[in-house]
Amino acid sequence: MRLLLVAALVAAAFAARDSLKWNHEVRSESVDGVESFKTGYEYRFHLDAQVSHGLPVPGSLQSATRSKSLVTLSFPESETVAHLRLEKVRFASLQKEIDEPKKIQPFELFEEIELSEEHLRTLRLPVRFRYENGMVSEIEFDREDLPWSMNIKRVYINMLQVNLAQRNSGESRFTNEFESKKDNVFTAPELTLEGECEVAYTILPESSSRREESELLVTKSINFEKCSHRVGQRYNFRFGDECPSCEPKFNGEERNIESSTVFNYRIAGTPSRFVIKEVELRSVYSYAPISEKETFFTTFVSGNMRLIEVNKENKRIAAPKSEKKETLLYSMEWEKKEEKFLATGDESLLKESPYPEIKNKHEVVSRLIKSMIVKMESEEKGIELAATHEMARIVQVLRFATKEEIKKIQKKIVKTLASLCKDSRRQPLEHQSCWLTVGALMHGVCGDHRDKLAIESSEERKCPREMKERFVSILNDEFETAETRYEKILALKTIANSGMDLTVYPLDKIIRNEKEEKIVRVQAIEALRKLRSVLPRKMINILMPVFKNIREHPEIRVAAFHQIMQTVPEKNIIDQIIYQLEKEPSTQVHSFVYSSLEQYSRSEIPCEKRMADYCKHALRTLRTQPRKMVSSTYKHWTVYNEENKNGATLNWAALFSNDSVLPKEVMTTLETAFAGQWNKYLAQVGFQQHNIDQVLYKLLEKVEKSGLEEVLVRGKRSSFKPTEVLSGLFSKLSIVSRKQKEQDPHALVYIRFRDMDYALLPIDEQVIPEMMKTVIRNGRIELGEIESILAKGYRFNTVLSSFVYERTRSIATSIGSPLIFSSKMPTIFKIDGSVKVELEPRNGKSFDGLKVSVQARPTLASTHVTKVEMTCPMVSLGVKLLHSTHINVPVDMTTEMSWDKKFDLKTTLALPKDSRRIVQLQTRPVSFLRIWPKETRAYVEPKEKTIYVEELETLVHKIRSSHLEKATGIRMNVEGHVHGHIWEKGMEGIPSALLIGENNLEISFEKTEETPKEYVIKTEISTFDEESRMERPSMERFFENDNKKYFKTEEYEEYDGDEEDRQTSFKNYVKSYKSDKAYSHRLFAEIKSVGGRKERKAEIELRSVCDDKLRHCKINFAGFTTPLLEMETRDWKIESSIEMLYPEMPETLEELLNQKHRELSINVESRWGSDNKNELKMKIQGEQNKVHFSLHFCD
Incomplete structure (x- = not known):
């Protein structure tokens, strides 16, 4: 019985087990x-x-x-x-x-x-x-x-x-x-x-x-x-x-x-x-x-x-209690509620979050900030890479912090954005930043772009037309009520940042209004830029008549053309531009447009490829015009990798006009094409001006009339006429000065990033004196005042932390959880130090020297994170790639300059007192898994593991080497491990080891007994020093019996003499050569170490002496260096001399025809090495191009 009972129990156990496993x-x-x-x-x-x-x-x-x-x-x-x-x-x-x-x-x-x-x-x-x-x-x-x-x-x-x-x-x-x-x-x-x-x-x-x-x-x-x-x-x-x-x-x-x-x-x-x-x-x-x-x-x-x-x-399954x-x-x-919370801060929306709530977020943020500060304090290590991860965690926690929690984190919370814009007119910087931010926010809400919000998945519209009209009305009212030029430009920059399609109507009105200033109309044209892919035809309809109107100002026409090209126009538009150029009266407009089309025709960016072909064909029939020194121009340099489908473009433009010496506008732009993402205006810096040259003209005129010492208290009287120089330049360039009453002098510097205006600096005639008020008294510049300001020096301590960029894409998956693809680049930059400037000599009557001392400790940590993550209320998991850079290079440098009789430059570069790591480069693939607790009072750290790719591990090379110690006394250690063929792709479609492999490379400075205390770099330059006499050429033996055959020249049709006559003529020319005046020039450079067990030194000297007609020159070059390579034990020297003699210059055509020797003769002698045993002697003869020509004489 007992055996049967046991057997029954075992059978029941197995049956239960199978039931649980659902066999x-x-x-x-x-x-x-x-x-x-x-x-x-x-x-x-x-x-x-x-x-x-x-x-x-x-x-x-x-x-x-x-x-x-x-x-x-x-x-x-x-x-x-x-x-x-x-x-x-x-x-x-x-x-x-x-x-x-x-x-x-x-x-x-x-x-x-x-x-x-x-x-x-x-x-x-x-x-x-x-x-x-x-x-x-x-x-x-x-x-x-x-x-x-x-x-x-x-x-x-x-x-x-x-x-x-x-x-x-x-x-x-x-x-x-x-x-x-x-x-x-x-x-x-x-x-x-x-x-x-x-x-x-x-x-x-x-x-x-x-x-x-x-x-x-x-x-x-x-x-x-x-x-x-x-x-x-x-x-x-x-x-x-x-x-x-x-x-x-x-x-x-x-x-x-x-x-x-x-x-x-x-x-x-x-x-x-x-x-x-x-x-x-x-x-x-x-x-x-x-x-x-x-x-x-x-x-x-x-x-x-x-x-x-x-x-x-x-038993029937209970029916759900449902109303929809x-x-x-x-x-x-949930994604919609999350978006609304991030936009409005409505705390009630967070109650339905499927994820555990972090309690006491202010304490969590405080701990993270303290941890980040600790990782930034070490002077030896600089900013640790882990600090960038702490920064990203702080951002993540703060994004889901409520208003009350934010108040605990930062007690002095800034007022709402709208009230800030209204109340900050007394603070121009905040006022500007506020309005530019308002424009950017309007673009995020109502602009036509490639962002896709969760709210769009329902019938609820992200930006109803009524909201968009209200936004446009606010911006237009800001422009209409503007009282100054700067306020109008700021309003237009805000409109540009908004990128809303309805702004096209007020902008069209401003562009066509000829009563507005040129710079305002130009800014209105540029404000259309974000509509280039939204309303390209509408932009062309507005701007093409402006470009074709020859009575318009060149600056306005060029701005219109530039924005037309940003729409990537079709062939029919390019044909209209070409037709306009064929009859274009303005040389500046023609020069800019022609250079733009020429540059675009060479573009390799696929986004512009079709337009490039249109431009290339159209330019074949277009006439060219001779370019002037100040012709308007546009440069468009592109590089593109066809295999990886990415590239970049660097643009540079300069626009001149016939009423100014200075360019009307100078602009530099960086654009990128990356995986189908065309980043126009990724970064741009520009300068615009009008009549600023008139301000310079007044200043130079005052120097001429009153003398430089009347302007510079410690200066010398001017011996030249600046106004004559400027007037001569006006005359040569056919520049006609307009009356200043038309428009007062003004300028504008602006910065754009990711197609958004970030900052602008207005400069006008009122601002310039305000900037100089502390150093100008009674119409004179007080150098003593400047000297006292500079001598005090300037101390700085700045920490900048930012996501250089962040991009997120999520999709629904077949498992019911969102799959999130994201890229971001948290970066921290820290610099502290001081700068001092001294005018030399101190308290003297002249100003002929300058001394600048810089002590700084810049350090940078940046991590590019590419991540794929899937989240649900129980767990979040995924994989990410980390590409990190760490730089910590202290600077301790003093530079002294003087320019009294010659130019002397001396730079002293002090080396770090302790060993330190200066560069670290790291790539690391990471798998992570985070199990969510029910409730937490800390940031939930995921469990991370580095992924090792077996197919790539066989290519890993360990590096441990030292460099530069023999040559410089500085031991630079390179340690780490990298994959061989790091740029090549792996087998079976595996990406390159640079992208998914685990690599680490560290470069460190190690202080040893050989390490010097500092390096001193000297440079001396002197020019046009008059010499008492010039030695006669030493070229009598230039033609020797064993080398005559190498210098035989080809016979001219106009000259029937033989080679012996030519060589005899040359010897006579050498014997009879005389020079009245001669001038010498000298360049000397030296670098040497101070401190350490032995001195390390290298120097070069270049000296030339030429007669006043530059027919005879002697050049001497000398170089010296202490042992550089491991096997070297003695100093290394080089001495070279070059003598050049040009043929005699004929004064008449008859002398030219009868001249027998017309060649350039050069003697080169050089010796080098530790014992000067290496020797080189060369004789060089330069002949004229054999261009045949004929002369016709008429009675």
Whole structure:
């Protein structure tokens, strides 16, 4: 009996274990013979799902999650209305190597996560939906259900949707042949969890004799390139333009992301009445931010839902308490509330957050700030790379801090932006920054750009037309009420930053208003720039008449043309521009436009390729004009890598006019094309001016009339006439000065970043005296006052921290959680030190020297983070690439200059007193996993592991070497490990080791006994020193018997003499050569070490003596250096002498024809080496070009 009892207990235990594991092979036998979903039955499915993130390398470290659950499906009322409920939900995570991440791994390999009762209760809430012919609609969730839970339930419902009835199919081949063979392929638009896209179906009968019922094998795949709506978000893509000529891969919704979702169904029954026996889900999401050939990350989603049991419905699934019906599309309800909180600060929106709340955020931020400060304090290490990560964490916590929490973090909170703009007129800097920020915010809300917000997924509009009209009215009123030129320009810069399409109407009015100042109209034209891809035709319609109007000012016409070219115009527009140039009367407009078209015709940027071809063909028939010294010009340098599909453009423009010596505008712009993102105006610096030369003219006129000592208290009287120089320049350049009364002198300096105006500095006749007020007294510049200010020096201590850029893209996935792709670059720069300037000699009567001392400790830490992350209320996981740079180079330098009789420059560079690391470069792929607690009072750190790619590890080279110590006494240590062939791609499509490999390189300065205290660099320059006499040329033996054949010249048609006569003529010329005057020039440079065990020194001296006619010159060069290389023990020297003699200059044509020797003769002698045994002697003869010409004489 006891044995039987034990056996029974063991059997019961195994049965219980099998029940918990849902043994499919046993339980699935009960579903054989089931051919359709029926009312009154309960269908139980077992679902296994897995998500893994990692590099596209087999067998590499993965961060993964695993889930399993029991799904109950019933049809209590009708075969077209289904109820669904989840049971026995289990969740687990893993962070280790997986050989085949596509395959679902055993649950036992993962570490199970304990779900909270609240999470389990929410997941168990039922859902009801209409299920008609395999298609899902009218989904009803319980009113207590939460968005994250709804999306997980949508995963199961999405796996049940199969369009066997071929509703809305466009390419059906459902024929009689299918009725017999059950073979069908078709496509149809379908609303899925991930978006509304085209879906392809392939239906095949299962070839198996084991089953009696007929079964179909159905494959369903989503074409994400053909989606009318793809669920997701995009942030900070508004700073780039579309690239119309780029690869198709980089256009549209699927830019940089390759998505693939395939369902495989095993179905019993007929297309009208069926039951799903098994569904297999496979999704792959690849991220290629640079090019499609360089995939950084791959995310695999695998799922299997299998019918394991069919029973009579004993207990009906409770119906959900619902008031609304929803679709199968992923719900972005939480994302919308998150956006609204970030925009408005409404704290009630955070109550529905699916993620645990961080308590006492002010304390968390305080701890993070203290940690960041500690990582920045070390003078030896500078800013540690970890400080950039702390900075990113601070930003992340602050973004979800409430108003009350922010007040605790910073008690003196700034007032609302609108009131700041209104009240800060007394503080011009804040007033300017405020309005420019307002414009940027308006662009984010109402501008037409490539950002995509969650709020757009619903019928609620991000920016209704009424809001946009109100914004435009505010900006236009600001311009209309402006009283000064600066206020008008600031209003136009704000309008430009807003980039709203409705601003085109007030801007058109300002551009056409000839009563406005030129600079205001030019700024109005530039304010259209953000509409170049939104309203290109409207911009051309406004600007083309302005450009073609020859009565307009050249500056306005050029500005109009420049903005037309930013729209990347078609051929017909280029033809109009060419036609205008053919009859263009303005040389400045013609010069600028022609140089622009010429530069664009050479562009390699694919976004401009078609326009470049138009320009190239059009320029063939266009006349050119001779360029002047001050002709307007445009330069457009491009570089582009066809393989990686990225490049950059550097633009430089200078616009001149006939009424100013100075350029009217100078501008430099950097643009980039990167993975389909065309960043126009990524960075731009510009200068505009009008009549500033008149201010300079007045200043020079005062110097001429009163003497320089009347202007500079310690200066000498001027001996030249500056006004004559300037007037002569006006005359030579055909410049006509206009009356100053027309417009007072003014200038503008502006800075743009990412197509946004960041700052502008206005300069006018009132501002200039204000800047000089402290140093000008009674019409004279007080150098003593300047001297006292400079002598005090200037101390500075600045820390700048910023995200150089940040960009985020998220998409809905087939597993019901968002997949977030992000790139950011947190950067911290710190510098402290002092600058002192002394005028030399101090308190003297003359000012002929300057001494500048700089002591600074600049340090920089920057980390570029590229990340893919999937989040849910239980866990967040993913993979990221870190590319970090750390620089810590102290500067202690003193420079002395004097220019009394000669120019002397002496620079003393002190070396660091202690050893230190100065540069660190690091790349590191990281897998991370963060399990969310129920509640936390600290920033939840993820568990991070560095990913090692086995295929690349065989190429790793360890580096440990020292350099420069022998030559300079400075030991520079290079340590670390890098991959060989770091720039090359790996095998089987693996990206290069620079992108996904783990590399670390450190360069450090080590102080040793050889290290000097400082280096001194001296430079002396003297020119046109008159010499008492010039030695006669020593070239009598230039032609010797053994080398005469090498110097034989070709005979001229005009000269019939032989070679002997020529050489004899040359010797006579050398003997009779005399020079009345001679001038010498000298350049001397020296660098030497001070301190250390031995002196290290190098110097060069170049001295030349030439006669006043530059016919005879002697050049001497000498160089010296202490041992530089390891094997050297003696000093190294070089001495060279060069003597040049030009032929005699004929005074008449007859003398030229009779001249026998017309060649340049050069003697070169050089000796070098430690013992001067290396010797070189050369004789060089230069001949005239053999150009044949004829002379015709007339009576």
